[in-house]
Amino acid sequence: MTITQVSVRDARFPLSGGAGTDSLHTNPVYSYATALLQTDTGATGTGLAFTLGGGNELVCQAIQLLAEPLVGLETEELMAQLGTLQRRLADHPQLRWLGPHKGVVQLALAALNNACWDLWAKAHGVPLWKLLLDLSPEALLATLDLSYVDDALTPAQALELLRQPRSQTHFLTDGYPGYDTSAGWLGYDDTKLAENIKKSLGAGFTALKLKVGSDDFTRDLRRATLVREAIGDAGSLMCDANQKWSLPEAEAACRALAPLKPLWIEEPTHPDDLLAHQRLNTEVVPGRIAAGEHFPNRIVFKNYLQAGALAYVQADAVRLAGVSEFLAVSLLAKKFGKPIVPHVGDMGQLHQHLVLFNAIVLGQEPVFLEHIPHLKPHFVHPAQVENGVYKTPQEPGASCDLR
Amino acid sequence: MTITQVSVRDARFPLSGGAGTDSLHTNPVYSYATALLQTDTGATGTGLAFTLGGGNELVCQAIQLLAEPLVGLETEELMAQLGTLQRRLADHPQLRWLGPHKGVVQLALAALNNACWDLWAKAHGVPLWKLLLDLSPEALLATLDLSYVDDALTPAQALELLRQPRSQTHFLTDGYPGYDTSAGWLGYDDTKLAENIKKSLGAGFTALKLKVGSDDFTRDLRRATLVREAIGDAGSLMCDANQKWSLPEAEAACRALAPLKPLWIEEPTHPDDLLAHQRLNTEVVPGRIAAGEHFPNRIVFKNYLQAGALAYVQADAVRLAGVSEFLAVSLLAKKFGKPIVPHVGDMGQLHQHLVLFNAIVLGQEPVFLEHIPHLKPHFVHPAQVENGVYKTPQEPGASCDLR
Numbered sequence: 144m145t146i147t148q149v150s151v152r153d154a155r156f157p158l159s160g161g162a163g164t165d166s167l168h169t170n171p172v173y174s175y176a177t178a179l180l181q182t183d184t185g186a187t188g189t190g191l192a193f194t195l196g197g198g199n200e201l202v203c204q205a206i207q208l209l210a211e212p213l214v215g216l217e218t219e220e221l222m223a224q225l226g227t228l229q230r231r232l233a234d235h236p237q238l239r240w241l242g243p244h245k246g247v248v249q250l251a252l253a254a255l256n257n258a259c260w261d262l263w264a265k266a267h268g269v270p271l272w273k274l275l276l277d278l279s280p281e282a283l284l285a286t287l288d289l290s291y292v293d294d295a296l297t298p299a300q301a302l303e304l305l306r307q308p309r310s311q312t313h314f315l316t317d318g319y320p321g322y323d324t325s326a327g328w329l330g331y332d333d334t335k336l337a338e339n340i341k342k343s344l345g346a347g348f349t350a351l352k353l354k355v356g357s358d359d360f361t362r363d364l365r366r367a368t369l370v371r372e373a374i375g376d377a378g379s380l381m382c383d384a385n386q387k388w389s390l391p392e393a394e395a396a397c398r399a400l401a402p403l404k405p406l407w408i409e410e411p412t413h414p415d416d417l418l419a420h421q422r423l424n425t426e427v428v429p430g431r432i433a434a435g436e437h438f439p440n441r442i443v444f445k446n447y448l449q450a451g452a453l454a455y456v457q458a459d460a461v462r463l464a465g466v467s468e469f470l471a472v473s474l475l476a477k478k479f480g481k482p483i484v485p486h487v488g489d490m491g492q493l494h495q496h497l498v499l500f501n502a503i504v505l506g507q508e509p510v511f512l513e514h515i516p517h518l519k520p521h522f523v524h525p526a527q528v529e530n531g532v533y534k535t536p537q538e539p540g541a542s543c544d545l546r
Numbered sequence: 547m548t549i550t551q552v553s554v555r556d557a558r559f560p561l562s563g564g565a566g567t568d569s570l571h572t573n574p575v576y577s578y579a580t581a582l583l584q585t586d587t588g589a590t591g592t593g594l595a596f597t598l599g600g601g602n603e604l605v606c607q608a609i610q611l612l613a614e615p616l617v618g619l620e621t622e623e624l625m626a627q628l629g630t631l632q633r634r635l636a637d638h639p640q641l642r643w644l645g646p647h648k649g650v651v652q653l654a655l656a657a658l659n660n661a662c663w664d665l666w667a668k669a670h671g672v673p674l675w676k677l678l679l680d681l682s683p684e685a686l687l688a689t690l691d692l693s694y695v696d697d698a699l700t701p702a703q704a705l706e707l708l709r710q711p712r713s714q715t716h717f718l719t720d721g722y723p724g725y726d727t728s729a730g731w732l733g734y735d736d737t738k739l740a741e742n743i744k745k746s747l748g749a750g751f752t753a754l755k756l757k758v759g760s761d762d763f764t765r766d767l768r769r770a771t772l773v774r775e776a777i778g779d780a781g782s783l784m785c786d787a788n789q790k791w792s793l794p795e796a797e798a799a800c801r802a803l804a805p806l807k808p809l810w811i812e813e814p815t816h817p818d819d820l821l822a823h824q825r826l827n828t829e830v831v832p833g834r835i836a837a838g839e840h841f842p843n844r845i846v847f848k849n850y851l852q853a854g855a856l857a858y859v860q861a862d863a864v865r866l867a868g869v870s871e872f873l874a875v876s877l878l879a880k881k882f883g884k885p886i887v888p889h890v891g892d893m894g895q896l897h898q899h900l901v902l903f904n905a906i907v908l909g910q911e912p913v914f915l916e917h918i919p920h921l922k923p924h925f926v927h928p929a930q931v932e933n934g935v936y937k938t939p940q941e942p943g944a945s946c947d948l949r
Contacts, residue, residue: 169639197640198611201604201650208601236572237600243789243817243840246649247604291816294793386646390697413694414646415845417820418852437646442818449821 144218144266145183149210149255151203152177154521154545155196161330162517166356166387169330172196173490173518175461176203177545178254180213180262188262189543192250193461193488205251208238213255218266225259225286229467233288245439249464256465257493261541271466271496271541276503280305287471288464292445301474310506314499318532321491321514322350322379327370329354336366340373347531350379350406352513355396356387364399371403383409386437390419397428407433407455414438420452430454436462436486441471448479456481460497461488466541469497477505487513491526492542495533521546547621547669548586552613552658554606555580557924557948558599564733565920569759569790572733575599576921578864579606580948581657583616583665591665592946595653596864596891608654611641616658621669624662628689632659632870636691648842652867659868660896664944674869674899674944679906683708690874691867695848704877713909717902721935724894724917725753725782730773732757739769743776750934753782753809755916758799759790767802774806786812789840793822800831810836810858817841823855833857839865839889847875851882862889863896869944872900880908890916894929895945898936924949 155174163171174196180188192202209232213221221228232252233244241248264271275283280302289298323346326339336353343351353370355363363382370380382405388396393411400408408428412419414437424432435457438444447453456476460469469485476483483501485494491512501507512533519525523544527534536542558577566574577599583591595605612635616624624631635655636647644651667674678686683705692701726749729742739756746754756773758766766785773783785808791799796814803811811831815822817840827835838860841847850856859879863872872888879886886904888897894915904910915936922928926947930937939945 167637167639167642171640193643195640195643197638198608198644198651201607201644204604205601234570235600236570237574237598239570240596240598241601241604241650241653242648245645245818245842246651247644248601248649250644291792291819294822389694413845415648415843416694416849418849419697439648440818442816446819446821 144186146180146213146216146221147183148181149207149213150179150181151206152179152545153199153203155199156518156521158517161328162325164328164330165354165383165385166329167385168195174199175545176206176250176254178206178210178258180258182262186262186265188258188265189545190254190256190258190261190465191461191489191493191543192254194250198247201247202250202254205247206254209235209251209255218263221259222263223285225467226288229256229464230288230290233464244442244464249439250462252464253461256467257460257541257543260466261543265540268539270536270538272499272535275496275500283470286467288467289471291442292471292475295445295449296475296478300478304474304477305504307506309503311502311510314502314510315535318534319498319502319510319512320350321348321512321528321531321533322352322381323348324352324513324515325517326351327353327366329357333366333369337369340370344374349374349377349531350381352381352383354385355382356384360396360399363396367400367403379406381405381407381409384411386410386413388412390416390422393419393423394427397423401428405431407431409433409457410436417446417450417452420447421450424452424454433457433484435459436488440464441468441475444472445475448475448481454481456483457486458483459486459488460493466493466497473501473505477507482507482509484509484511485513487515489543490515490518491533492522495526495536496541499535547589549583549616549619549624550586551584552610552616553582553584554609555582555948556602556606558602559921559924561920564731565728567731567733568757568786568788569732570788571598577602578948579609579653579657581609581613581661583661585665589665589668591661591668592948593657593659593661593664593868594864594892594896594946595657597653601650604650605653605657608650609657612638612654612658621666625666626688628662628870629691632867633691633693636867647845647867652842653865655867656864659870660863660944660946663869664946668943671942673939673941675902675938678899678903686873689870691870692874694845695874695878698848698852699878699881703881707877707880708907710909712906714905714913717905717913718938721937722901722905722913722915723753724751724915724931724934724936725755725784726751727755727916727918728920729754730756730769732760736769736772740772743773747777752777752780752934753784755784755786757788758785759787763799763802766799770803770806782809784808784810784812787814789813789816791815793819793825796822796826797830800826804831808834810834812836812860813839820849820853820855823850824853827855827857836860836887838862839891843867844871844874844878848878851878851884857884859884859886860889861886862891863900864891869896869900876904876908880910885910885912887912887914888916890918892946893918893921894936895925898929898939899944902938
């Protein structure tokens with residue numbers, strides 16, 4: 144199976160009624176800059192990068208600017224050298240200046256890398272999770288670019304982590320719990336929030352995320368209390384500020400939310416502020432900080448892990464440079480003993496595979512994935528979440544094909 | 547003077563013979579994504595963002611995506627609220643996702659902000675440095691977005707720094723020293739390097755930057771020795787690795803270069819690796835690390851300053867979100883007692899003004915600016931560097947108009 148052409152699709156899906164809104168992103172149009180690897184067999188590799196609409200066309204153009212070295216490669220040849228190729232694309236001598244390894248060019252690389260993995264799984268006729276479980280540690284290592292993180296994770300250490308005995312294989316048959324992000328968007332009023340919590344509990348979820356970072360913090364506190372009372376002590380409440388607060392504001396807000404026992408407080412402040420997160424996670428609300436959906440690359444995750452600046456690693460393969468960099472971050476997280484609970488810019492389509500890899504190959508706990516259903520009708524094989532549980536996908540590929 | 551329209555120019559200037567080459571950027575086409583603020587008086591505000599060619603068109607498009615709120619604003623009205631407007635553009639609810647505050651969208655904001663300052667100076671009929679010296683502390687503060695850095699620098703503290711007695715005004719008449727980056731591009735062979743050093747010394751420079759990060763480190767060491775011998779103990783040697791090394795490689799290289807007494811070692815590794823820089827600057831070669839040309843925003847500079855991770859602050863107003871963010875970083879640097887020695891993606895055109903502000907208003911030392919002459923013929927008012935000294939520009943504006 145040989146790649147003959149790389150095309151793009153600028154796919155945008157308007158939401159309505161406040162869905163998807165948070166403290167800073169008030170009018171999202173969930174969108175994918177989509178890389179499509181066409182092959183001589185008719186099979187297509189689909190790779191997504193997520194945006195909120197504006198500028199999605201810039202990511203599509205950047206995909207085209209980066210794509211040329213992929214054309215003409217046979218699938219096995221491609222994947223045997225994917226790590227090297229990934230580094231070559233990431234370090235494009237002119238486009239690198241636009242990052243490096245962040246922003247539009249990194250999102251473009253995400254889409255391309257994800258398309259390679261989707262194509263490879265389709266070439267093998269298996270779901271991505273199965274391809275990942277079947278790969279030898281050496282073959283998997285060859286797909287990774289570990290440059291700039293080898294002070295924390297050498298290739299030899301990566302191999303050692305990949306060679307551990309496997310565990311938790313029961314998730315393949317039983318599925319694993321999702322958590323519901325869509326009950327508490329910031330644009331929903333209290334009535335709608337209350338209705339949604341009821342629906343969510345009725346649908347089998349026991350863990351709910353609430354958007355916080357309202358202009359009036361007493362609103363946040365009132366709503367968080369409402370959620371905690373509805374789910375009881377046994378349920379899990381997560382609060383997500385989406386970077387709204389300065390460090391002093393974040394300190395005050397975290398202390399005020401702490402009595403409600405949030406499992407985590409997410410993106411309390413700017414993602415570039417390592418030291419602020421370190422302070423919050425070690426001194427203000429120890430072990431309760433989650434972040435990562437806006438960390439552009441493995442190097443930032445490495446620093447956060449080294450500094451103890453987060454407790455939950457919210458890597459996202461449609462923000463990072465694709466599955467390859469997600470796996471590199473997973474290995475780093477394992478090394479530092481922190482769990483990955485992905486952010487799902489992909490609506491869980493791709494991450495449902497990656498969570499199984501982390502659970503079974505790396506033995507990560509908890510096994511837990513965000514659930515956002517708004518784009519379900521637009522996927523060819525939408526993730527199946529039943530009674531609050533993600534079911535294991537069986538179709539070949541990475542479940543990212545759009546209708 | 548009212549802004550009637552925002553247009554863009556995608557300006558690219560090919561170099562030749564290895565000029566501009568470094569360890570990672572091997573074929574640069576010096577380029578400007580240029581924002582042009584058209585007004586009802588016929589005056590134009592010109593704002594630059596620098597790239598290496600590839601993707602310059604993406605930055606131009608992003609300028610257009612962000613520009614709309616500027617149209618219809620009168621110059622004084624604009625500048626009285628520039629800080630607020632800057633934050634609004636930086637936090638565009640959809641485009642923010644492409645950063646936040648980094649990459650293509652941040653470069654676009656740089657071009658727009660720089661164009662605003664150029665226009666304002668032209669409206670006053672003065673060079674930018676004079677406008678900056680004439681502004682009240684309060685008026686200057688109103689041009690800044692200090693969000694996410696107020697834990698390190700409150701608006702009140704910024705005002706206090708701006709109210710200090712002025713110093714070093716003699717630089718306005720005497721000029722200040724430049725340093726030469728163009729003697730030692732990585733693509734130049736030893737013969738050309740030796741010739742260039744001779745030319746550079748003959749032209750009055752006493753400080754030279756050498757590109758390092760060759761695939762063979764012995765080449766770096768040989769060339770650095772060649773420079774040190776040519777300039778003598780009194781001259782300043784700076785070594786610039788342009789992010790080539792991993793942390794272990796950087797440690798070895800810095801230790802090996804230290805006996806040659808480099809004034810600084812620049813960009814030893816990836817700009818996102820705060821902790822690596824901290825280790826290098828505090829333990830390996832204390833007080834000798836320079837970085838910043840790839841730091842996208844004030845928040846990253848804040849962390850580097852808080853962590854003691856650099857000794858020389860190489861902010862660049864055509865990488866940061868323009869003059870406004872450069873000034874915010876200058877205030878932070880002053881607060882932490884570290885000098886700003888700008889990187890000149892603008893070839894010094896804009897920074898020659900900003901250095902004077904830092905010297906006179908903030909009392910920063912050393913007063914020193916990189917010099918790269920390759921684009922001299924393309925500017926309407928090229929920076930005048932005579933006998934190694936930057937002369938004070940007298941034309942109205944920010945000296946960024948392109949022919």
